[in-house]
Amino acid sequence: MLDYIGHESLSALADKAVPKAIRQEQPLALADPLTEAEVLAELRALAKKNTTAVQMIGQGYYDTITPPVLRRNILEDPAWYTAYTPYQPEISQGRLEALLNFQTMVQDLTGLPIANASLLDEASAVAEAALFMRRANKKVKEGAILVDEEILPQSLAVLEGRAEGLGFEVKTVNVAHGLSQFEGPVVGLVLQQPGVSGVVRDLSGVIKEAKDRGAMVTVAADLLSLTLIEAPGLQGADVAVGSAQRFGVPLFFGGPHAAYMAVGKGLERSLPGRLVGVSKDDAGQPAYRLALQTREQHIRREKATSNICTAQALLAIVASMYAVYHGPAGLKRIAQRVNGHARSLAASLDAAGLELVHDAPFDTVTVSVPRRAADVVAAAKERGINLRLAGTDAVGISCDETTTEAVLADVVAAFAETLGFEAQLVAADAAEGFELPEAVRRETDFMTHPVFHQHRSETQMLRYLRKLSDRDLALDRTMIPLGSCTMKLNATAEMEAISWPEFATIHPFAPDDQTVGWRELIAGLEEDLATITGYDRVSIQPNAGSQGELAGLLAIRSYHLANGDTERDVCLIPASAHGTNAASAVLAGMRVVVVATAQDGTIDADDLAAKIEANPGKIAAIMITYPSTHGVYDGDVRDVCDAVHETGGQVYIDGANLNALVGLAQPGRFGGDVSHLNLHKTFCIPHGGGGPGVGPVAVREHLAPYLPGDANTWRGGRDVPVAASRFGSAGVLPISWAYVKLMGGAGLTKATQSALLAANYVSRRLSEHYPTLYTGEGGLVAHECILDLRELTAKSGVTAEDVAKRLIDFGFHAPTLAFPVAGTLMVEPTESEDLGELERFVDAMIAIREEIDAVAHNEIALDASPLRLAPHTARSVVEGEWDRAYSREQAVFPGSTTRQDKYFPPVGRIDGANGDRNLVCSCPPIEDFEN
Ligand SMILES: *Cc1c(COP(=O)(O)O)cnc(C)c1O
Numbered sequence: 001m002l003d004y005i006g007h008e009s010l011s012a013l014a015d016k017a018v019p020k021a022i023r024q025e026q027p028l029a030l031a032d033p034l035t036e037a038e039v040l041a042e043l044r045a046l047a048k049k050n051t052t053a054v055q056m057i058g059q060g061y062y063d064t065i066t067p068p069v070l071r072r073n074i075l076e077d078p079a080w081y082t083a084y085t086p087y088q089p090e091i092s093q094g095r096l097e098a099l100l101n102f103q104t105m106v107q108d109l110t111g112l113p114i115a116n117a118s119l120l121d122e123a124s125a126v127a128e129a130a131l132f133m134r135r136a137n138k139k140v141k142e143g144a145i146l147v148d149e150e151i152l153p154q155s156l157a158v159l160e161g162r163a164e165g166l167g168f169e170v171k172t173v174n175v176a177h178g179l180s181q182f183e184g185p186v187v188g189l190v191l192q193q194p195g196v197s198g199v200v201r202d203l204s205g206v207i208k209e210a211k212d213r214g215a216m217v218t219v220a221a222d223l224l225s226l227t228l229i230e231a232p233g234l235q236g237a238d239v240a241v242g243s244a245q246r247f248g249v250p251l252f253f254g255g256p257h258a259a260y261m262a263v264g265k266g267l268e269r270s271l272p273g274r275l276v277g278v279s280k281d282d283a284g285q286p287a288y289r290l291a292l293q294t295r296e297q298h299i300r301r302e303k304a305t306s307n308i309c310t311a312q313a314l315l316a317i318v319a320s321m322y323a324v325y326h327g328p329a330g331l332k333r334i335a336q337r338v339n340g341h342a343r344s345l346a347a348s349l350d351a352a353g354l355e356l357v358h359d360a361p362f363d364t365v366t367v368s369v370p371r372r373a374a375d376v377v378a379a380a381k382e383r384g385i386n387l388r389l390a391g392t393d394a395v396g397i398s399c400d401e402t403t404t405e406a407v408l409a410d411v412v413a414a415f416a417e418t419l420g421f422e423a424q425l426v427a428a429d430a431a432e433g434f435e436l437p438e439a440v441r442r443e444t445d446f447m448t449h450p451v452f453h454q455h456r457s458e459t460q461m462l463r464y465l466r467k468l469s470d471r472d473l474a475l476d477r478t479m480i481p482l483g484s485c486t487m488k489l490n491a492t493a494e495m496e497a498i499s500w501p502e503f504a505t506i507h508p509f510a511p512d513d514q515t516v517g518w519r520e521l522i523a524g525l526e527e528d529l530a531t532i533t534g535y536d537r538v539s540i541q542p543n544a545g546s547q548g549e550l551a552g553l554l555a556i557r558s559y560h561l562a563n564g565d566t567e568r569d570v571c572l573i574p575a576s577a578h579g580t581n582a583a584s585a586v587l588a589g590m591r592v593v594v595v596a597t598a599q600d601g602t603i604d605a606d607d608l609a610a611k612i613e614a615n616p617g618k619i620a621a622i623m624i625t626y627p628s629t630h631g632v633y634d635g636d637v638r639d640v641c642d643a644v645h646e647t648g649g650q651v652y653i654d655g656a657n658l659n660a661l662v663g664l665a666q667p668g669r670f671g672g673d674v675s676h677l678n679l680h681k682t683f684c685i686p687h688g689g690g691g692p693g694v695g696p697v698a699v700r701e702h703l704a705p706y707l708p709g710d711a712n713t714w715r716g717g718r719d720v721p722v723a724a725s726r727f728g729s730a731g732v733l734p735i736s737w738a739y740v741k742l743m744g745g746a747g748l749t750k751a752t753q754s755a756l757l758a759a760n761y762v763s764r765r766l767s768e769h770y771p772t773l774y775t776g777e778g779g780l781v782a783h784e785c786i787l788d789l790r791e792l793t794a795k796s797g798v799t800a801e802d803v804a805k806r807l808i809d810f811g812f813h814a815p816t817l818a819f820p821v822a823g824t825l826m827v828e829p830t831e832s833e834d835l836g837e838l839e840r841f842v843d844a845m846i847a848i849r850e851e852i853d854a855v856a857h858n859e860i861a862l863d864a865s866p867l868r869l870a871p872h873t874a875r876s877v878v879e880g881e882w883d884r885a886y887s888r889e890q891a892v893f894p895g896s897t898t899r900q901d902k903y904f905p906p907v908g909r910i911d912g913a914n915g916d917r918n919l920v921c922s923c924p925p926i927e928d929f930e931n
Pocket of ligand 1 (some may be wrong): 544654656
């Protein structure tokens with residue numbers, strides 16, 4: 001490969017490709033690489049430093065049993081975890097069906113007609129709901145967001161942090177006293193059901209009162225409780241949000257977990273996150289696709305409804321399959337058992353003369369024990385049980401699917417020995433007076449669709465999972481050469497530790513002495529990432545790149561405010577930026593000013609100067625992606641950074657493309673004040689079909705005080721939290737930790753060099769067929785290349801989309817389509833693909849070029865060509881007479897594809913416009929899929 005592109009060695013290539021001005025001088029000072037066996041041994045040692053316990057802290061996180069059939073065949077199955085976000089729906093029907101099941105489940109349980117799939121965590125979902133009500137409320141356009149005092153504290157903190165940036169009022173109210181305590185205009189009300197104390201209340205009165213005042217209403221609701229409690233939609237709520245964690249997803253020390261959001265009819269166009277819809281393919285068969293929001297990130301930019309891109313697809317899939325496996329009756333049985341345990345506990349403690357904070361628990365009992373709360377919690381801890389310390393005077397106990405009577409007896413004993421009474425457990429069926437209020441008991445059916453009734457044996461479940469994953473193309477079958485998204489190897493050894501109980505069963509609010517190993521691992525990873533990026537401090541809290549952007553911009557905002565710079569609110573963003581950049585800037589309360597891109601793909605220096613001059617004293621920041629989204633290293637990036645610094649602004653470097661920099665250049669040293677990284681790109685966390693993600697934010701020293709704080713204990717201040725738990729998606733951090741340890745500094749550097757080599761090799765191999773749009777010095781690209789199809793399109797009518805769909809017939813996932821430049825394909829092969837796979841891709845692209853030429857030379861009409869009619873299903877080549885202008889052979893075995901290993905897409909090309917016009921966002925009746 002080096003010979004072909006004319007370079008002597010990997011380092012010679014890197015010296016040519018990467019501008020001198022930004023090269024780092026020292027090799028990365030990381031520990032020497034370890035073998036897989038050594039890394040696993042170190043992880044075992046760290047795991048041992050954590051203490052597992054019976055987790056009854058609750059507060060939004062509950063232990064759960066992940067059915068082994070789901071753990072092994074989703075969470076630990078590369079066919080699911082290595083898949084990409086389903087932007088190419090024809091090769092994503094399996095995961096789209098799983099996500100549609102998630103939506104249907106949420107819609108049924110919440111009684112609201114439209115649900116997304118999915119959001120990042122419950123706290124950020126509450127914040128999204130507040131922003132949603134501010135957008136969607138047509139009656140009251142400006143006013144406060146009122147919040148139930150029973151809200152989870154971490155949700156309130158994240159909401160308040162967001163409100164501060166955007167300048168709206170958040171006020172907590174005791175809803176038992178009605179809303180008259182607040183006189184001003186109210187845009188929205190956020191309720192929590194059950195409340196943080198565990199209380200279940202009839203909320204219909206306060207919902208009506210809010211609506212009479214023109215407010216919209218959100219209920220943050222526990223999904224399991226909704227099997228017993230009437231749906232918020234039927235009680236008048238406009239929005240429901242919450243976490244799907246306890247549907248089979250381990251505690252993971254705080255994440256990753258899928259959050260959900262459901263809304264009323266007519267509100268779908270303002271909904272954040274992804275929405276799976278049903279459309280038709282070119283043969284008229286029903287087919288799933290992402291509806292509406294697919295466009296949000298890339299086109300609507302600062303007008304986007306939110307900045308969410310990567311969400312928690314894999315975890316939403318686990319939760320949906322948990323519901324499919326248990327079915328409605330099974331879920332209800334689990335909920336009844338949990339509720340029975342809570343009532344048994346309430347009756348036992350009540351019988352002992354203790355005062356309960358409420359007498360209507362679903363799963364959580366809160367007991368008033370003036371001044372003795374800490375002692376009770378300590379006594380339970382001695383018995384291996386974690387309870388919730390609710391201030392100095394109360395203790396919360398949350399039951400879950402794993403709770404047993406023996407555990408309950410132990411809890412009662414802990415109270416008894418601390419407070420001095422005779423412990424006695426009252427059985428659930430003898431526990432009177434703690435039933436759910438009549439008015440809220442669920443009367444309505446849910447999950448009536450056949451999918452929730454058909455896969456109830458393990459045999460059927462296993463086959464359903466296999467059937468769906470077989471419909472998809474993931475990294476376990478083909479390279480996914482997605483520019484900007486870096487789909488690289490997720491090594492099995494890196495994945496192994498995540499489901500070990502010492503990592504997976506730890507509650508995010510467990511006492512510090514039980515999480516020593518976790519915190520050592522996290523601190524070590526943050527330190528390694530600081531070393532790699534050249535920054536001083538890193539926080540791994542943000543749950544995705546978009547959240548890292550928000551955290552970074554909030555840090556910049558706080559920094560300016562602390563300096564008395566209250567006027568700085570302009571965020572400069574190049575025209576080529578990823579859509580999340582502009583959306584995040586808006587969420588951080590900034591105004592977006594777009595900077596033009598020059599002919600060569602770099603930032604237009606004249607336009608930058610003009611924009612700076614036009615906004616004296618106002619520039620808060622510039623957000624640049626490096627290398628730029630055009631796939632080239634801009635040699636003048638230091639000048640751009642200097643120009644912004646001189647005017648008093650800060651430099652945000654979007655580090656999603658760090659795969660082109662690790663070991664070669666450090667954004668913290670060549671001008672950045674802050675960056676986010678995408679651990680689900682550069683650092684090997686698998687993409688999960690659209691999440692989990694981790695978007696650490698890295699800063700220089702002066703911004704360190706503004707890194708996100710702990711939402712559970714935050715009481716205002718400049719360290720605005722962006723996620724519900726301190727360490728965000730901690731559960732998947734062992735993956736990146738292991739990657740860095742396996743590679744060492746030299747290995748990471750070689751990986752970057754190899755990624756450069758692969759991109760330049762593909763670019764050069766394809767140059768006479770598809771010109772690369774932008775190149776830097778010496779005609780080289782960075783780690784990706786944009787193939788320009790616009791001239792071919794002009795000549796032949798064949799579009800980049802046609803090429804993307806035709807690649808499916810060759811068994812490939814398409815490169816990034818139409819971003820950052822319309823009419824192009826952006827290819828990022830990464831260091832993980834060997835020469836054989838690169839050649840297979842190059843051959844496919846050359847064969848496609850021949851087909852384009854045939855159209856251009858009028859040998860075949862575009863509409864009759866295999867390009868426009870791609871992808872080809874098995875059905876399309878066997879049904880009826882074959883009367884096409886090309887052979888069946890060419891249709892399904894094009895080029896030199898093998899005959900043995902054929903991927904057939906389950907559906908043909910999907911009609912996107914039809915899907916957006918006729919939104920169907922829940923599982924269609926089964927008959928639609930007959931024949
Ligand atoms: C992927 C990406 C993002 C967004 O990251 P998410 O994790 O999807 O939120 C931002 N910027 C760039 C350049 C990216 O490639």
